[in-house]
């Protein structure tokens with residue numbers, strides 16, 4: 001039950017499409033060159049039946065979108081969430097192409113997912129869904145074609161089932177068909193924290209560029225999962241003070257500082273930050289208007305919009321999540337003097353670590369050397385973005401996208417597939 005959808009170009013005006021148009025206009029790309037990157041290279045949609053614990057069968061829908069492979073095999077996560085759909089995955093896949101290029105990695109971009117609520121399935125049901133999905137995708141993915149990784153709703157456990165199903169189906173036993181695996185299956189110890197570590201590192205670079213002292217700076221974080229928590233820990237290590245956190249359940253605030261370890265234990269016990277003892281409650285939407293130095297978006301897409309952007313007074317806005325800001329809000333943020341660290345730069349630490357895992361380069365690296373590698377690539381990308389931003393009136397998102405699009409096109413031209 002596999003459908004390959006041949007796309008001309010994407011027609012819906014999603015954030016990625018609008019951002020690509022802004023970038024293409026700025027680089028004065030011609031129509032044929034635009035067409036190469038405006039849409040996905042390949043989209044696969046599958047429907048597959050899975051036996052549930054009660055003996056009934058349920059049919060699930062999943063997708064894998066490969067945006068571009070000019071620089072190497074496609075790379076990108078698999079998410080399990082009730083709202084998974086093609087427009088969202090297309091934006092995320094394009095973001096992966098650009099993020100990998102900006103970081104200088106030999107990867108293209110992809111994203112996939114299955115429409116389900118992972119909390120509503122048992123571990124056995126999740127395993128059967130994962131194995132069936134891997135089986136459906138086996139013909140279009142693989143270590144040298146398209147390499148999945150964890151994303152929202154998936155984790156190391158899911159990746160272990162995924163590579164096992166792929167290996168059984170194809171006879172390829174090297175387990176490089178996915179990254180974000182447990183260390184015992186070739187995963188990298190730093191992978192789980194690499195994204196947050198990188199977000200905090202780019203905030204440090206931005207603070208230096210803005211003449212802001214990180215020591216004592218106040219921080220608010222939206223999203224307290226993998227990325228939000230690791231960012232909070234790294235920022236605290238640099239002397240910053242976490243004053244507010246929101247997640248899907250609500251929020252907490254305390255101006256003299258939140259105890260990260262205690263809040264994290266509470267979240268593990270009850271599933272979210274709301275109601276954590278010792279803090280005042282914060283309505284989820286009130287996080288945008290807080291008078292903090294640094295605002296970190298580490299939850300999901302579409303959080304900052306043209307309507308709430310005028311509330312933001314943080315000096316630095318760091319995008320740990322993918323597409324958390326509507327590009328149409330950028331002008332307002334710039335007018336308000338907010339330094340935006342765009343997602344394809346801020347959260348690239350994860351894919352850099354994934355490259356160390358996939359290539360085997362990280363296998364014998366001490367953790368500190370692997371983190372240093374992540375920081376080196378991020379520092380290089382940050383420097384390019386800030387230098388380029390002087391050409392585009394300080395628009396850091398446009399600057400990052402111009403660099404990434406230009407690098408992807410250079411690869412495509414060298415391969416003879418773009419003029």
Ligand code: NAD
Nearest residue numbers: 195223224225226227247248298299300320321322347350
């Ligand atoms: P996660 O599932 O571990 O955590 C997500 C957090 O966001 C949770 O605290 C959840 O409650 C909160 N959240 C979700 N929707 C929300 C909403 N509407 N309002 C407020 N809070 C909300 O996920 P994660 O791995 O931390 O990823 C977070 C984001 O970062 C995602 O957009 C993901 O695609 C992106 N990202 C993750 C990685 C990685 O390595 N995990 C790498 C790059 C980008």
